[in-house]
Amino acid sequence: MKQLHAILEGIGSTVLLAVRAGRYLNTLPRQFPRFIEQCYLIGYTTMPIVTILSFFIGSVLALQSGYSMENFGAKQFIGTLVGLSMVRELGPVMVAILVAGRVGSAITAELASMKVYQEIDALVTMNIPPERMLVLPRLAAVLVMMPVLATIANLCGWYGGALVCKYTGFISVEPDAYFAALKRFMEMKDVCDGLIKAEIFGFVVVLVCCNVGLNTRGGPREIGASVTKAVVLSLVLILVLDYFVTKVLI
């Protein structure tokens, strides 16, 4: 019962935080420098790891599927499989997981530290709502950067797969054939669905991480506990939401 109460309280406070941050939407233009800073932190600094991981995920996907599909004589569909898998599922989910681990943890640590050391209280007494100054620019930045990161992940995954197909002896599918197969079954809807997923996951991750950070109580040990809680919660939510969003979009 106590746990159910805590879950409902967590959902309630997270939704409330989104509503409160949304109330200050009109202040976003004058918070432009803060928004750009967050775009840099969320997008630019995450880009290298997204590039590397998605490249190798695409490569492994091509390798595994090439190994299996060769038995069915279906090697010409590897491009389709890698392309659709990256766009519809692996790209958005992987980017969201990376954002949760890399950016979400940093957000929670920063806000939890500000809360523990009374910086949030100082903001409140100065009549500067934390939702306006700390939450809104992050939410806006993640909404802008998630489609960019997901697109980069998709492209890197595709090219990783293409390279493996060309240079792996038992696959030997030329890039032209690979990309032709990729294009043949790919529709704009697939790309859009993937980007919508990325947007939803990114928004939820940042919102949850902000909420956990701002509700931290105690001392330095609780900052670490909050970071762990925020990341675990984000990962669970990404996978649970993935199922429901996919079901709606399919």
Added chain:
Amino acid sequence: MATYSSSPFAGKTFGVTIDKLNKSFDGVPVLRDVSLEVRPGEIFVIMGPSGSGKSVLLKHVAGLELPTSGRVLIGDLDASDPQTRERVHLALVFQAGALFNSMTVYDNLALYPREHRLCNEAGIRERVLRTLQILSLEKAVDKFPGELSGGMKKRVAIARALVMEPELLLYDEPTSELDPVMSATITEIIATLREQTAVTTIVVSHDRDLALAIADRMAVIMDGRIRATGKPGEFKNPADPAIANFLNPTIDLKHPRFQQLENDHE
């Protein structure tokens, strides 16, 4: 300290009424039926031993805690209503400073006028530098809080409060963790600022010297209850033994520990 009176900071100020305030955390009472009246323009010091509830009381005045029952009024505005902060310039100097660690001293002070768009960047710069000068902090302008000593952090926290041109100024343990010289400096700053701005000031402290030096009136809080209120002179020889023991603690030299030390010395 540079004079403050030439500045245009002085403005209106508010009285504070605390009416039968009760606060419990997880069913444990921290404040019990606290009632106080702080008059506009006075320095009111709330004293009490550690854990007596004085910081919690101050947080209620700042609107950072919601009462379990009772109310706190700033003028005739409810302190727990977020709208009140839009109508009253309230500044709280936190015990540990609560400076924004990722910002320089300049940015810490400039945040309030920037966020509330009080003036352009040149005006903000003039306002910040003037406040830093008042507190002799000109050399700290580009430093980060982590690079400052405890006393400087306290002064920067006071400077940040002053930049807000407060109509109600709250101090939470302003002299804690400071050496006697720095404590005296902070005490002097608080007294001088009140003289020059006439702003209502509430100070929470367990520093007897600070209280007796600056208070117009003071109260002693123990176990969440107001034990006594009055002018500082009334607390010099209090009749209440608990207050007398708190304000003038005596060391029992007949304690076995001291007897042992005396024997060792002989």
